[in-house]
Amino acid sequence: MAVLLLAEVNNGELAFDATAKAVTAAKALGDVTVLCAGASAAAAGEAAARINDVAKVLVAEDASLGHRLAEPTAALITSLAGDFSHICAPATTDAKNIMPRVAALLDVMVISDVSGVVDADTFERPIYAGNAVQTVRSKDVTKVVTFRTSTFDAAGDGGSASIETIGAAHNPELSEWVEDKVAESDRPELTSAGVVVSGGRGVGSKDDFALIERLADKLGAAVGASRAAVDSGFAPNDWQVGQTGKVVAPDLYVAVGISGAIQHLAGMKDSKIIVAINKDEEAPIFQVADFGLAADLFSAVPELIEKL
Amino acid sequence: MKVLVPVKRVIDYNVKVRVKADGSDVDLANVKMSMNPFDEIAVEEAIRLKEAGKAEEIVVVSVGVKQAQETLRTALAMGADRAILVVAAKDVHTDIEPLAVAKILKSIIDEEKPGIVLAGKQAIDNDMNATGQMLSALLGWSQATFASKVEIDGNHAVVTREVDGGLQAIKVKMPAVVTVDLRLNEPRYASLPNIMKAKKKHLDEKTPEDYGVDVSPRLEVVSIAEPKARKGGEMVDSVDMLVSKLKEAGAI
Numbered sequence: 080m081a082v083l084l085l086a087e088v089n090n091g092e093l094a095f096d097a098t099a100k101a102v103t104a105a106k107a108l109g110d111v112t113v114l115c116a117g118a119s120a121a122a123a124g125e126a127a128a129r130i131n132d133v134a135k136v137l138v139a140e141d142a143s144l145g146h147r148l149a150e151p152t153a154a155l156i157t158s159l160a161g162d163f164s165h166i167c168a169p170a171t172t173d174a175k176n177i178m179p180r181v182a183a184l185l186d187v188m189v190i191s192d193v194s195g196v197v198d199a200d201t202f203e204r205p206i207y208a209g210n211a212v213q214t215v216r217s218k219d220v221t222k223v224v225t226f227r228t229s230t231f232d233a234a235g236d237g238g239s240a241s242i243e244t245i246g247a248a249h250n251p252e253l254s255e256w257v258e259d260k261v262a263e264s265d266r267p268e269l270t271s272a273g274v275v276v277s278g279g280r281g282v283g284s285k286d287d288f289a290l291i292e293r294l295a296d297k298l299g300a301a302v303g304a305s306r307a308a309v310d311s312g313f314a315p316n317d318w319q320v321g322q323t324g325k326v327v328a329p330d331l332y333v334a335v336g337i338s339g340a341i342q343h344l345a346g347m348k349d350s351k352i353i354v355a356i357n358k359d360e361e362a363p364i365f366q367v368a369d370f371g372l373a374a375d376l377f378s379a380v381p382e383l384i385e386k387l
Numbered sequence: 388m389k390v391l392v393p394v395k396r397v398i399d400y401n402v403k404v405r406v407k408a409d410g411s412d413v414d415l416a417n418v419k420m421s422m423n424p425f426d427e428i429a430v431e432e433a434i435r436l437k438e439a440g441k442a443e444e445i446v447v448v449s450v451g452v453k454q455a456q457e458t459l460r461t462a463l464a465m466g467a468d469r470a471i472l473v474v475a476a477k478d479v480h481t482d483i484e485p486l487a488v489a490k491i492l493k494s495i496i497d498e499e500k501p502g503i504v505l506a507g508k509q510a511i512d513n514d515m516n517a518t519g520q521m522l523s524a525l526l527g528w529s530q531a532t533f534a535s536k537v538e539i540d541g542n543h544a545v546v547t548r549e550v551d552g553g554l555q556a557i558k559v560k561m562p563a564v565v566t567v568d569l570r571l572n573e574p575r576y577a578s579l580p581n582i583m584k585a586k587k588k589h590l591d592e593k594t595p596e597d598y599g600v601d602v603s604p605r606l607e608v609v610s611i612a613e614p615k616a617r618k619g620g621e622m623v624d625s626v627d628m629l630v631s632k633l634k635e636a637g638a639i
């Protein structure tokens with residue numbers, strides 16, 4: 080059995096952590112060939128070749144593959160599909176955009192957000208905002224799977240796989256990139272950070288969200304937010320943690336002014352240690368918190384920053 | 388231009404689902420069901436397109452059990468014009484997979500010829516996040532997922548998408564399949580007079596056989612289990628105690 084794994088490549092650079100976690104999940108299924116596609120992807124290909132347990136790397140560089148538009152990327156993957164029993168990717172927004180398209184082109188189902196591999200046909204995935212775990216067995220010839228990275232450890236960095244350069248597929252020219260609005264940040268990336276500090280509606284304003292960011296910086300943490308905080312404009316969309324945002328499982332998750340709705344818990348309840356700071360003793364977040372502090376965040380957080 | 392919006396009937400987002408004791412399924416008997424929240428956003432966007440003079444007709448489609456009628460009536464009460472219900476299951480626990488839903492939607496679209504499809508980015512029950520992308524592939528149309536802004540300009544649409552790194556804007560050729568994200572709009576509530584009016588709007592009932600689509604699942608559900616429970620609930624009295632507990636646990 081052979082696995083084709085779409086690497087996460089952003090602007091020519093390999094997202095090592097997300098890709099290496101997917102490699103860990105995929106290697107149980109067969110020999111892993113990693114595909115690095117992009118307008119520039121050679122450097123990403125070299126980085127991917129160093130991931131342990133990767134058998135081979137394919138590099139496809141073409142202007143049409145820049146910005147990871149779904150149609151040309153799906154066309155490329157479909158053209159390679161014949162050689163593989165499984166086509167996989169880490170469950171990033173890019174892969175969630177591309178992989179269902181690939182599956183439909185192959186007339187197979189996609190299996191999204193897999194959190195466990197039982198055998199080559201059988202997978203576990205969370206459903207209903209993580210309130211149930213479904214085990215599904217695929218009857219399709221080719222399995223198209225995305226892996227929830229928060230549940231797999233990253234494969235190490237010591238391999239030396241061979242690299243082959245391939246061409247792009249025909250570009251259907253259905254869409255074109257216009258612009259990215261990406262905030263540069265020196266903080267760790269949310270889904271791979273060891274510590275995450277998140278703020279909710281209780282923080283009250285965009286200005287006061289700086290308090291959450293100060294605590295995060297003190298802990299060397301990434302910053303997250305609840306949907307309510309994002310909807311209210313306190314924080315950008317890519318900080319949203321939850322069922323319909325990012326799923327994180329850091330060593331330490333600090334939830335500040337967040338009530339603990341099931342949709343939020345779905346994105347963080349696999350964190351190793353959860354701390355909650357909320358002025359309402361009855362807030363549901365305390366039921367999942369290892370350490371709960373019922374206090375006003377505007378006094379507790381500055382004190383915490385000082386004492387850390 | 389005609390707009391087609393697929394809407395799914397799902398467990399209400401406020402309800403915490405329970406797994407049946409025998410692990411065969413989740414228990415959906417007697418729980419509140421509602422329109423998938425993302426689909427409300429899609430219906431709202433369609434109505435706004437119509438109000439802006441960019442669309443003439445809004446057709447809503449649901450694939451599922453007969454009770455999905457209620458979901459379609461809600462969409463009609465919000466402002467959709469016409470509904471199609473494809474009755475594909477008898478039991479609320481039988482869910483139709485995105486690939487089969489996409490095939491049925493494709494057949495409907497071949498007949499209806501909409502200029503745009505607005506779907507939810509994911510259904511909050513199975514969280515597959517797949518139907519729109521699969522439909523776009525089957526149609527050979529452009530796709531723009533996770534939309535937080537949609538601007539239609541003649542033969543193109545510029546769509547701003549919520550992605551891992553922030554926002555991405557892309558320009559897609561029409562016709563297109565767009566899947567909507569949370570920040571696109573705030574859906575309206577249906578007013579009582581509109582709920583009454585919706586009862587008279589046209590709702591067509593079909594079956595998958597009418598479209599020649601085989602809905603048998605590709606994925607067999609082996610079992611459904613409760614997730615590992617977390618043992619939380621320890622309270623600390625002060626910031627000092629929190630800091631010492633975190634040190635003890637080796638977290639800082």
Ligand SMILES: Cc1cc2nc3c(=O)[nH]c(=O)nc-3n(C[C@H](O)[C@H](O)[C@H](O)COP(=O)(O)OP(=O)(O)OC[C@H]3O[C@@H](n4cnc5c(N)ncnc54)[C@H](O)[C@@H]3O)c2cc1C
Nearest residue numbers: 279280281305306307321322323324336337338343358376
């Ligand atoms: C389809 C759908 C998808 C969703 N997806 C997500 C998702 O991915 N992620 C997500 O987070 N949510 C999601 N939600 C929203 C979710 O249901 C909740 O509405 C949201 O998580 C609430 O955010 P919150 O806890 O910040 O706000 P609230 O529930 O309003 O809680 C604010 C908390 O702050 C506390 N507080 C207020 N002032 C202070 C103070 N001074 N000091 C200390 N504490 C204070 C309050 O006691 C309260 O507990 C989704 C909802 C739907 C319908």
Ligand SMILES: Cc1cc2nc3c(=O)[nH]c(=O)nc-3n(C[C@H](O)[C@H](O)[C@H](O)COP(=O)(O)OP(=O)(O)OC[C@H]3O[C@@H](n4cnc5c(N)ncnc54)[C@H](O)[C@@H]3O)c2cc1C
Nearest residue numbers: 393394450482483506507509510513514515516517518604
């Ligand atoms: C308990 C349980 C039992 C299951 N049993 C079966 C089974 O017996 N048979 C089977 O085939 N599968 C079964 N499944 C698999 C499951 O049905 C699919 O994984 C699921 O339907 C697809 O995901 P989604 O609905 O989250 O779609 P998504 O792709 O997340 O939905 C995205 C959008 O597509 C549109 N859409 C999706 N579905 C519909 C619809 N039906 N009508 C109109 N628009 C729609 C909406 O706009 C929606 O917002 C079962 C799953 C569970 C959890």
